[in-house]
Amino acid sequence: MNPSAPQPRPPDRTDRTDRWETLDTPALLVDLDRLEHNIGRMAGLARDAGLALRPHFKAHKSVAIARRQLDAGATGMTVAKLDEAEVLADAGVPDVLLAYELVTPDKIQRALGLGRRTRLSVAVDDPLGVAALSAAASAAGVEMDVVIEIDSGLHRCGVLPVDAPALGLRIAQATGLRLAGVFTHGGHAYSAADEGELQTAAADEAGSVVDAAARLREAGVEVNAVSVGSTPTAALSAMLVRRPEFAGLTELRPGNYVFHDGIQVSLGVATAQDCALSVAATVISRPTADRAVIDCGSKTLGLDRGAHATARLEHFGEVVGMPARLARLSEEHGVLALPPELALAVGDRVRILPNHACTVSNLGRAFYGIRDARVVEELTIDAAGGVH
Amino acid sequence: MNPSAPQPRPPDRTDRTDRWETLDTPALLVDLDRLEHNIGRMAGLARDAGLALRPHFKAHKSVAIARRQLDAGATGMTVAKLDEAEVLADAGVPDVLLAYELVTPDKIQRALGLGRRTRLSVAVDDPLGVAALSAAASAAGVEMDVVIEIDSGLHRCGVLPVDAPALGLRIAQATGLRLAGVFTHGGHAYSAADEGELQTAAADEAGSVVDAAARLREAGVEVNAVSVGSTPTAALSAMLVRRPEFAGLTELRPGNYVFHDGIQVSLGVATAQDCALSVAATVISRPTADRAVIDCGSKTLGLDRGAHATARLEHFGEVVGMPARLARLSEEHGVLALPPELALAVGDRVRILPNHACTVSNLGRAFYGIRDARVVEELTIDAAGGVH
Secondary structure: OOOOOOOOOOOOOOOOOOOOOOOOOOOOEEEEEHHHHHHHHHHHHHHHOOEEEOHHHOOOOOOOOHHHHHHHOOOOOEOOOOHHHHHHHHOOOOOEEEEEEEOOOHHHHHHHHHHHHOOEEEEOOHHHHHHHHHHHHHHOOEEEEEEEEEOOOOOOEEOOHHHHHHHHHHHHHHHOOEEEEEEEHHHHHHHHHOOOHHHHHHHHHHHHHHHHHHHHHHHHOOOEEEEOOOOHEEEEEEEHOOHHHHHOOOOEOHHHOOOOOHHHHHOOOOHHHHEEEEEEEEEEEEEEEEEEOOOOOOOHHHHOOOHOOOOOOOOOOEEEOOOEEEEOOOOOOOOEEEOOOOOOOOOOOEEEOOOOHHHHHHOOEEEEEEOOEEEEEEEEEEEOOOOO | OOOOOOOOOOOOOOOOOOOOOOOOOOOEEHHHHHHHHHHHHHHHHHHHHHOEEEEHHOOOOOOHHHHHHHOOOOOEEEEEOOHHHHHHHHOOOOEEEEEEOEEEEEEHHHHHHHHOOOOEEEEEHHHHEEEEEEEEHHHHOOHHHHHHHHEOOOOOOOOOHHHHHHHHHHHHHHEEEEEEEEEEOOHHHHHOOHHHHHHHHHHHHHHHHHHHHHHHHHHOOOOOEEOHEEEEEEHHHHHOOOHHHHHHOOEEOHHHHHHHOOHHHHHOOOHHHOOOOOOOEEEEEEEOOOEEEEEEOOOHHHOOOHHHHHOOOOOOEOOOOOOOOOEEEOOOOOOEOOOOOOOOOOOOOOOOOOOOHHHHHHHOOOOEEOOOEEEEEEEEOOOOOOOO
C-alpha cells in the first residue's frame, strides 16, 4: 500500500448501547445475527458437502469477521491483494490463498516475506509469472506454493483447462516452486439471467477445475486443491460435488455471502432479509415533495449496479422499509425518489441496502455491529483501501 | 470520520528520481507541469474576470495541491465534508466554504469547533437546518456564517431563487447566524450534449444565484458572496460575468480542473493533453491475443462513466498512448481489449487516464508527482476516504 494518509479524527470508542439512529452518518451497519447466520449456513453447507471453505476476505476486509469465519470452520482465507494478506498474517491467520497473479519483483519479495509468517499460495497463469516467482524463490532459497488459475468462463485471468498441463509441467520443472492446486472464479455467474443459467455457470466453474486437475494428473503433475469460488455458485457447487463427474472438487471460496447485497438478491441467491450490511444515512435536504437528499453518495456506496461492472440493477441501492428508490448518486449525495405523501424530514435517518457490499466495505473504515437495532460492537475494516 | 483502520505498511519515503515505471502499482501519477498549468490557467481566468476563486478540495483532497492553488491566488477552499474542512484547518487554510448542509447535532458541534480555527461558512437550504444551526450557535455564544444553496438545474439540494428570500429572512431573524451569501453547483452541465447546452447550463447557474441575490436584497437581506462552481462552466461563467445581467457574480468554485479527466474530455472542456492525473498499472495476465489484464479495477479507478452517475462514456478509462480500451473492470482487475498485433507482456506497465479524477483521488493514499516521466515528489492525499 502507498504511504498512508493521516486519518481524520475518529470519534471516541466507547462501549455503545445506543440505537443505530444515534450514529454519525454515513455509518456502515452490520446486523450481527444475520452475519452469524450467513457464516454458519455457508460453513455447514461446505462441511456437509465434504469441502474445505476458504472465504474471500475482500468482501469485508475485517479481521473481526474473518475470525468468526475461521471459528465456524473455515480452513483459511482467500485474498486478492498483498495488503489484505499482510493484515491476515498480522492477525495470525495461518493459511492464505492470494488468488491474484504476482509478476513484479517488489510484490514477489513481499510475498516471500509473508511466506515466512503464514502458509501462502500465490496464483499463476503465465510462463513469465512462473519464471519470475521461480527466480525469486530460488534466490531466497525457499519453496513457494503456487496455484494455477483456470478460466472457467469469466474470461478475465487464467488458462483454459487444456492449457493447464503445459503450465503445470513448467512449474514442476522450475526450482523453488511447488504446485499446490488449481482454482477458478466463476464470476460469469453474475450475468446469469435465471436459475438455469446460474446452474450452467456453476457447472462450468466446477467442471473446469476438475477437468484441469485430471489433465494435470494425466501429465504426471500432482494436484491437491481443486477450488471454486463465488457466492452465487457456492450452494450449487456443494450439490454438484456429489455427482461423479465433479467428485474431485475440494474447496469453496465465496466471499460476499457474509453480507449478501442487492446484487445477490437480484440473482435470487439471497433475500433482502438475508442481507447483513446496510448504510445508515441522514436526510440533509428535502427540496420537493418527491425528492429527499441523503448524506451518502458514490464515495460511500460505490456506483456498482452489478458485479464485474455489469448493470443488472436499475438503481443504486434499496431504501430499507420505505417506498423510496435511490435514484441518483453524486459523490457525497444520494437522491431519493419518494411518493409525495411520505413523511421524511431533514434530520431523519434512513438505511440503504447497498447493491455491492464489497465496495462499501472497501470505502469504509469500520462496521457498527447491531443487534435489535442497538449498536453493540465496532468492527474495524482493517484492509480498507488496501489495493497493493 | 469513523475509527481509522491501521494502514498497511507504507514503503520508505525516499527522494525518488526513478521513472514512473519503477513504482509499485496501482500508482496515482500527477504530471506536475500540467497540474501547475491547469492551476495557473484557472487562477488567471478568475483574476481577469474579477472573480474570487475558491477551488473544491474534493477533487484531490491533498493539502500539497491546495497550497499550490492558494499560492496561485485562490482566496479559500470549498469542501463537501467536515473531514476535508478539518484537514484544511489543520494545514492553516484560513477560509473554507462547506458547501454541504449540516443538520445533525454532532456535525454542527464539529463545525463550531472548526469555526474557532478557520473562517467557515456552512450551507443551508431548509428551515429545519436554520433552526438547528441557530440553536447550536446561540448556545455556544458565537455567530456562524451560513450560505444559502440555490438549485440552478441539477435538482439535488438547494432552494429555487424565488424561495431564497423566505429562507434569507429566517436566517436574518435567527440568533447566532449571519448570511454570508448564496451559492450553487451547476452540475447539470455534465449532461450537456453540446457546446450550446453547456452555455445554457452556465447561464442557468450564474443566472440563478444572481437572481437569488437580487431577490434577497429586495427583501432587505444583505448578500455578499454570489458563487457558482463547476469545471465545465467555469470559463463560461468568467465570460458571462462581463454581461450586465450576470454582473453580481463574485466567485468561482471549480474543482476537477486541477487534473481534468475523461469526463471533461468527453465534454470538450479539456483535451487528453490537459489531463494531469493518470494511474500506472501492471499487466498481470495475458490470456488471449486480444486481452490483457491489469492490476487495477473499480477499487482504484471507480466505476464512473459520467458525473452524477450518468453514463456519458462507454469504457472505464483510456489507455495512454496505446490502441487499447479498458473494456471491463472487476474490483481489482481491469480488462484491456487489444488489437492482436499489440506487443504487451506480463510485467509491462501501462497508464490509464481515468474517467473521473475525484473518485481516483478518494480511493488513493498518495499521488506521485512526475516531470518528464520521472518521479520527483510524493503528495499525500490527506482526506482520502473522509466522507463525514
